[in-house]
Amino acid sequence: MAEHGTDEPSSRTGSPNGEGRASGDRLSLHQRLAVRELIDTELSYLHLLRLCASDIRSRLQQLPQGDLDVLFSNIDDVIEVNSRFLHDLQETTSREEEQVYLIGNLFLEFQEELERVYRVYCASYDQALLLVETYRKEPELQREIQSVIEAVVPQAGPSGLSFLLVIPLQRITKYPLLLQKILENTVPDASAYPVLQRAVSALQDVNTNINEYKRRKEVASKYARVEQLTLRERLARLNTHTLSKKTTRLSQLLKQEAGLVPRTEDKEFDDLEERFQWVSLCVTEMKNNVAVYLDNLEAFLRFRPQECDLDIAGGPVPEYCSLMRELQLQAFPRFKQRLEGLVWQPLCTLVKALAGPQNLVRKRLDKLLDFERVEEKLLEVGSVTYEEQEARHTYQALNSLLVAELPQLNRLAVRWLGQILCTFVGLQRDLAQQVLQRAEGSLAQLPHYHLSEPAFWKLVEDTLGQNGHQLRSFQENFEKVLPPPTAQPLLPGAERQVQALLSRYGPEKLYQVTSNVSGAGTMDLTLLRGQVVALLQNKDTKGNSSRWLVDTGGHRGYAPAGKLELYHVISGQEEIKGQEGPHQDSHHLAPEPIPAPVPSLPTVTQAVAVYPFVARSSHEVSLQAGQLVTVLEAQDKKGNPEWSLVEVNEQKGYVPSSFLARAPSPAPWGWSLPS
Amino acid sequence: LNPEVIPEDPVAAEDPGGRASFGTMSWIPFKIGQPKKQIVPKTVERDFEREYGKLQQLEEQTRRLQKDMKKSTDADLAMSKSAVKISLDLLSNPLCEQDQDFLNMVTALDTAMKRMDAFNQEKVNQIQKTVIEPLKKFGSVFPSLNMAVKRREQALQDYRRLQAKVEKYEEKEKTGPVLAKLHQAREELRPVRDDFEAKNKQLLDEMPRFYHSRLDYFQPSFEALIRAQVGYYSEMQKIFGDLTQQLDQPGNPDEQRERENEARLSELRALSIVAD
Numbered sequence: 027m028a029e030h031g032t033d034e035p036s037s038r039t040g041s042p043n044g045e046g047r048a049s050g051d052r053l054s055l056h057q058r059l060a061v062r063e064l065i066d067t068e069l070s071y072l073h074l075l076r077l078c079a080s081d082i083r084s085r086l087q088q089l090p091q092g093d094l095d096v097l098f099s100n101i102d103d104v105i106e107v108n109s110r111f112l113h114d115l116q117e118t119t120s121r122e123e124e125q126v127y128l129i130g131n132l133f134l135e136f137q138e139e140l141e142r143v144y145r146v147y148c149a150s151y152d153q154a155l156l157l158v159e160t161y162r163k164e165p166e167l168q169r170e171i172q173s174v175i176e177a178v179v180p181q182a183g184p185s186g187l188s189f190l191l192v193i194p195l196q197r198i199t200k201y202p203l204l205l206q207k208i209l210e211n212t213v214p215d216a217s218a219y220p221v222l223q224r225a226v227s228a229l230q231d232v233n234t235n236i237n238e239y240k241r242r243k244e245v246a247s248k249y250a251r252v253e254q255l256t257l258r259e260r261l262a263r264l265n266t267h268t269l270s271k272k273t274t275r276l277s278q279l280l281k282q283e284a285g286l287v288p289r290t291e292d293k294e295f296d297d298l299e300e301r302f303q304w305v306s307l308c309v310t311e312m313k314n315n316v317a318v319y320l321d322n323l324e325a326f327l328r329f330r331p332q333e334c335d336l337d338i339a340g341g342p343v344p345e346y347c348s349l350m351r352e353l354q355l356q357a358f359p360r361f362k363q364r365l366e367g368l369v370w371q372p373l374c375t376l377v378k379a380l381a382g383p384q385n386l387v388r389k390r391l392d393k394l395l396d397f398e399r400v401e402e403k404l405l406e407v408g409s410v411t412y413e414e415q416e417a418r419h420t421y422q423a424l425n426s427l428l429v430a431e432l433p434q435l436n437r438l439a440v441r442w443l444g445q446i447l448c449t450f451v452g453l454q455r456d457l458a459q460q461v462l463q464r465a466e467g468s469l470a471q472l473p474h475y476h477l478s479e480p481a482f483w484k485l486v487e488d489t490l491g492q493n494g495h496q497l498r499s500f501q502e503n504f505e506k507v508l509p510p511p512t513a514q515p516l517l518p519g520a521e522r523q524v525q526a527l528l529s530r531y532g533p534e535k536l537y538q539v540t541s542n543v544s545g546a547g548t549m550d551l552t553l554l555r556g557q558v559v560a561l562l563q564n565k566d567t568k569g570n571s572s573r574w575l576v577d578t579g580g581h582r583g584y585a586p587a588g589k590l591e592l593y594h595v596i597s598g599q600e601e602i603k604g605q606e607g608p609h610q611d612s613h614h615l616a617p618e619p620i621p622a623p624v625p626s627l628p629t630v631t632q633a634v635a636v637y638p639f640v641a642r643s644s645h646e647v648s649l650q651a652g653q654l655v656t657v658l659e660a661q662d663k664k665g666n667p668e669w670s671l672v673e674v675n676e677q678k679g680y681v682p683s684s685f686l687a688r689a690p691s692p693a694p695w696g697w698s699l700p701s
Numbered sequence: 702l703n704p705e706v707i708p709e710d711p712v713a714a715e716d717p718g719g720r721a722s723f724g725t726m727s728w729i730p731f732k733i734g735q736p737k738k739q740i741v742p743k744t745v746e747r748d749f750e751r752e753y754g755k756l757q758q759l760e761e762q763t764r765r766l767q768k769d770m771k772k773s774t775d776a777d778l779a780m781s782k783s784a785v786k787i788s789l790d791l792l793s794n795p796l797c798e799q800d801q802d803f804l805n806m807v808t809a810l811d812t813a814m815k816r817m818d819a820f821n822q823e824k825v826n827q828i829q830k831t832v833i834e835p836l837k838k839f840g841s842v843f844p845s846l847n848m849a850v851k852r853r854e855q856a857l858q859d860y861r862r863l864q865a866k867v868e869k870y871e872e873k874e875k876t877g878p879v880l881a882k883l884h885q886a887r888e889e890l891r892p893v894r895d896d897f898e899a900k901n902k903q904l905l906d907e908m909p910r911f912y913h914s915r916l917d918y919f920q921p922s923f924e925a926l927i928r929a930q931v932g933y934y935s936e937m938q939k940i941f942g943d944l945t946q947q948l949d950q951p952g953n954p955d956e957q958r959e960r961e962n963e964a965r966l967s968e969l970r971a972l973s974i975v976a977d
Binding site: 242243246247301304305307308311312315316318319322323325326328329330331333334335336337338341342343345346349364367368371372375376379381382383385386427428431432434435438439440441442444445447448449450451452454455456457458459461462465466468469472473474479482483485486487489490493494496497500501503504505506507508509541632634635636637638651652654687 | 755758759762763765766769770772773776777779780783784786787790791794795796799800802803806807810813827831835838839841842845846848849852853855877878880881882884885888900903904907910911914915916917918919920921922923924925926927928930931932934935937938941942944945948952953955958959961962965966968969970972973974975976
């Protein structure tokens with residue numbers, strides 16, 4: 027340092043004036059006093075702070091912690107900074123000549139820190155005051171608080187808490203004044219002078235910044251609150267004032283859109299806002315997609331194929347079932363739980379946190395329109411009202427707030443999103459790990475676990491192919507169990523009907539009813555099991571091929587195709603040829619064989635003679651009651667079904683058909699006996 | 702016309718021989734009741750019911766298993782697809798163009814998700830081929846079985862009815878016509894009885910064999926199922942393990958992750974523009 031302090035003015039200025047010397051002395055005395063004041067007040071200030079922070083705060087137990095946080099804010103940080111500050115201040119005392127210079131420097135050093143801690147405290151002071159007011163309204167509580175304060179800081183007086191809480195505010199505003207006082211008592215050409223000047227303006231800046239910060243916070247808290255208003259509440263909010271505000275904004279916006287008024291372009295803000303919107307979109311989309319994923323996971327956990335009971339005791343089947351049961355009890359629910367807690371919840375929180383800024387961005391636009399209108403008016407008229415001035419300031423405050431904080435917001439949001447994604451990935455890996463841990467045990471139990479993958483899958487394919495064959499053979503075997511042959515003996519009338527149908531339609535058209543049919547519609551037949559019908563059409567008029575048109579010999583109508591089976595007439599008919607026609611008898615009903623070709627008679631059945639019959643001619647043959655005969659033809663040469671050609675006792679001849687009772691075909695047709 | 706009622710004697714009105722219709726044997730409708738003789742031994746019936754019962758259970762379980770397996774694999778596919786959508790949407794966000802780190806992370810995630818989806822699809826195809834299809838085939842045998850059992854039942858009914866008829870005749874006075882009818886009834890009975898016995902025997906043989914075949918049938922399918930799952934989750938562990946390495950994220954315990962989330966939230970809340 028080139029020059030010494032101001033305590034030797036005569037050596038510096040060389041002024042022979044004794045008055046100057048006396049005033050110089052007075053100056054230096056005042057300076058010293060001012061410095062003394064600075065340091066002493068700092069000491070007592072810090073002492074009070076400490077009392078507040080420790081003694082008083084700890085004794086205000088009846089207040090909730092949240093309240094205490096608001097009241098005392100970051101007083102600990104203030105104390106921390108100020109104690110270092112005080113310590114350094116006290117150190118300067120030893121450096122007599124340079125003290126003022128050092129003090130000035132000290133302030134410049136601490137400028138940033140002081141601003142940082144004090145602005146937080148000041149910003150929350152208003153809220154603290156509100157709390158104090160509420161306490162004041164409760165006399166009981168107020169008394170308790172007072173007694174605590176009086177015990178610790180008797181000089182606080184009746185206003186107690188508010189007196190104490192305002193102290194830091196007073197202090198930070200005092201610094202410029204204290205410094206100013208020292209400066210005034212400093213000779214302008216002292217080396218400390220410029221430093222002191224800078225310190226004064228620095229501390230003034232600190233105060234300005236703190237005010238600005240406070241103002242921003244107020245604005246933000248006014249608009250950032252995302253209020254969940256009902257429609258009714260919103261309507262109630264509307265009054266002429268807000269309506270006029272909205273209409274003015276709208277008209278401003280329209281003017282902008284129409285190009286009548288230049289839009290205030292703020293590239294910096296627009297870029298920030300754009301990025302912010304992308305971030306919002308990213309987060310919202312991610313949240314929705316995770317919701318869908320969780321839904322699907324829930325659905326997956328609902329279905330439990332392992333609950334089936336195939337009555338299989340050992341091997342892969344129960345192994346699989348127990349494996350899946352365990353996984354569904356533990357690994358998967360745990361995965362879901364972690365997903366919900368570490369991915370879904372944070373995403374929801376993040377989305378909610380972004381709602382406030384969204385609101386502010388919107389508000390800023392509104393305020394911007396107001397701002398532009400006011401600017402217009404300013405240009406036209408030259409002056410604006412107080413409210414209009416306020417509108418300008420509000421916009422500027424909002425804008426600067428957003429510009430200051432959106433970059434940070436974007437960065438933080440993206441960082442958090444990235445962390446959430448990484449967590450998602452980690453959870454998947456953990457799930458896989460857990461599943462494998464459990465499954466490897468099961469795998470070792472499998473009969474073919476030693477096989478390589480390709481070999482195993484080939485083996486499975488082959489085995490399944492073989493099994494397919496085996497299944498098919500089972501199916502075929504079951505299908506060979508055919509319907510039982512009709513046990514109902516055909517009535518003689520029915521027999522005749524069958525013959526009639528047979529001769530009319532041929533054997534391929536004859537079907538037998540396999541189970542009783544009750545006709546529903548007018549054209550639907552009611553049929554008995556065993557009845558024989560002839561097929562006329564294998565579909566109905568609408569083309570339905572499961573409904574067949576049949577002829578029963580007496581009626582025509584529809585029958586379900588599923589209950590009709592081809593009437594299996596046994597081949598091996600025997601044509602009786604070349605028999606001499608019998609003489610024409612006086613019996614007009616005597617059979618008259620005609621050498622004309624006889625239609626083949628497919629039925630060869632057994633019958634039992636019900637009544638005895640005595641042959642009257644060589645064409646006829648005698649019967650005894652209960653005798654078994656073989657029916658060769660169920661009609662005579664003329665086709666008359668009243669006579670049947672039978673063989674009995676190695677004789678062939680005609681007998682009345684009605685004297686016979688049919689027995690069914692002896693060979694049950696259909697399935698092959700199992701080998 | 703009640704199928705149970707069979708007119709015993711036709712009215713001999715159509716006597717071709719021109720003889721006088723002898724004896725107005727009127728219709729004697731009689732209800733075919735249960736035969737007196739127990740034609741199917743109780744033990745046989747019990748065996749049959751037991752075997753068929755087991756198969757009916759198996760049918761039900763098979764059907765249920767098939768349904769649940771299908772639904773489970775469908776849900777599995779849906780889950781995988783929604784995972785792919787997460788990374789797809791991220792990739793299409795303009796942030797990727799501006800932020801290289803973000804782009805890298807999202808690209809890596811997207812690649813992983815797509816690969817996992819492909820593996821999942823492959824797994825589901827394997828399951829379709831080796832489990833669901835065979836299940837369907839197995840289930841398709843049951844209708845044939847049920848039909849066969851029904852037919853045996855029909856045969857049993859016929860058997861019973863004709864047996865009762867024979868017994869009825871056996872109790873009557875042995876006249877000529879009665880003897881004739883008895884003989885006829887016996888003749889009718891014989892094939893029906895044989896038919897039933899044959900069906901019964903066949904089913905009693907086949908049913909247990911079919912039931913037993915489920916072991917050979919299901920074990921390979923389920924072994925394949927386990928292996929398919931293990932294969933898939935092995936890939937999953939590898940792919941996501943590599944990805945966590947790549948993203949340079951340590952495997953933190955959950956408490957730490959929660960604290961991280963709290964920290965991120967606090968950082969955001971410190972901003973004035975974020976509402977509390």
